[in-house]
Amino acid sequence: MLLTRLSRRKIGIWPSPLLRNLKHLHGNAGVFPPVDQSFEVLLKKCSTAAHIHQAHCYMLVRALDHDNILLNRFVATLSALGFSDYVYFSVFFAPNPDMYLYNTAIDALARQPRLSEQAISLYKRARVIGLKHDTYSIPFVLSAVIGDCGLIFTGRQIHCEAVRAGLNNDVHVGVSLVRTYSSCGLVSDARKVFDEMLHWDVALWNAIIAGYAKAGDMGSAADLFQRMPRRNVVSWTTIITGYAQGNQSHDAIAVFRRMMADSSGVKPDEVAMLAALSACANLGDLELGEWIHTYIEQHQLQRTISLKNALIDMYAKSGSIQKAVQLFESMTNKNVVTWSTLISGLATNGLGREALDMFSRMEGTGIKPNDVTLIAVLSACSHAGFVELGRWYFYTMEERYGIQPNIKHYGCIIDLLGRSGRLQEAEDLSKRMPFEANAAIWGSLLAASRNQANAGLGERALRHLLKVEPHNSGNYSLLSSIYASLGRWDEARASRIVMRDIGVRKKPGQSSIEVENRAYDFNSEDRSHPQLEGIYRTLLQLNEHLKMSRHTIWDYDHLLDSVSV
Structure with missing residues (x-):
């Protein structure tokens, strides 16, 4: 009774509108519902931190925290409202917890990367107080390790505990272990887990295939994909995405076509379409991209902003910029990626002025640009020849937009200066960068020196390029062209001789053509x-x-x- 009075007076529970009106929540002004039912009603009404504190006090003064079912619902509410920090202590000081309560809390904490160590701490505490880990607690805590590879040693310890408890052959545990090792680049360890499993379901196959795909080993991923006894949409999407992200767009499209013709009846979802559209954009395959667009419309797939952004990117990179603009204008909801994609598309299609006008429209809507947007803007300035405007955007981007220039921004402005003939300013800027110039920047300077017939800059640029990409034949060809344009034939011939003597061969020209849904590649010679x-x-x-x-x-x-x- 004293605790109740103190809690009402000092914590302020009873005067709270949330609790004062509790008896009215059920439409009966004279009768309170049972205490546990009242608590559930309170949880449904919680929306702020103050509400959470009041509901927690309501639970404590009535000893409802001894009821693990109610406490579990309280933890679930904390997680749903984003008060994950509150979860740890609510469970840590629970008077009579069970593993089900701990699993709920571990899962809630593991979903927040900054709370990974708290999730692992609760996992360890469960064992200390005598609770046995099960096939839920281990996958939940391993998801914390996936979010922070610095905890991989802890992940190995959890793996050992799973083996000792005889849980390592559970499919859910196996999938989590494969994902944990794969996420930290330890694909060989993930494969050992996979090979040692007694039973393989489609989720386990998908996990190891995704691990190889993430590591860029598409040969192993494709081999496992071929051996799968059964595939679902995730299996197909994982392979398509792996090829697309690895710049093997032809292979990505080939697998996508196999998926559409597969007799098992697996149909692509939004994620598969995103991967296929990415490959279409890389290849400029407008015909397939349009077919995918039609398929999305006809089958009423969820037309998310991401999917529409991918369509805009595909149309822009395939040269159909008008359709990209039409799709953009038809969208009611646009995010910063939508605007950035179209601005970049306009710029790469030679419509620099239109790209800058679109950026002005974007600023008018109040959407804040990101670093990718500014790269597109600087590229637009370069294509349109707006040197001073490009310089202004570059030198004010940190103050105006809060974006610190990265090496790609420097690459854009150096390319802009080089195209406009300001070679000295471009070279000086490359020396003042807070990071070392990469091959793209030195390549821009080399190309600019060829356009301006500046052999001195060309030689300096090539000297640096030889360090970062010594076997790129194009660099030698550019320098040879500079010498030839100046009539320095002996030096032009010498650069070709050097190229021959160090074993650098000119890469043959490549082209491709699609006939009857099959891509054919051709190489010169x-x-x-x-x-x-x-x-x-x-x-x-x-x-x-x-x-x-x-x-x-x-x-x-x-x-x-x-x-x-």
């Missing part, structure tokens, strides 16, 4: 194509037609000399 003779014969016929029209662009006669009939 490649004689391995089985239809080589027919291809060259067709080219000769085209050349003859061009000769008759007096528009000959190339003579392919010498190419047939190397073809055996």
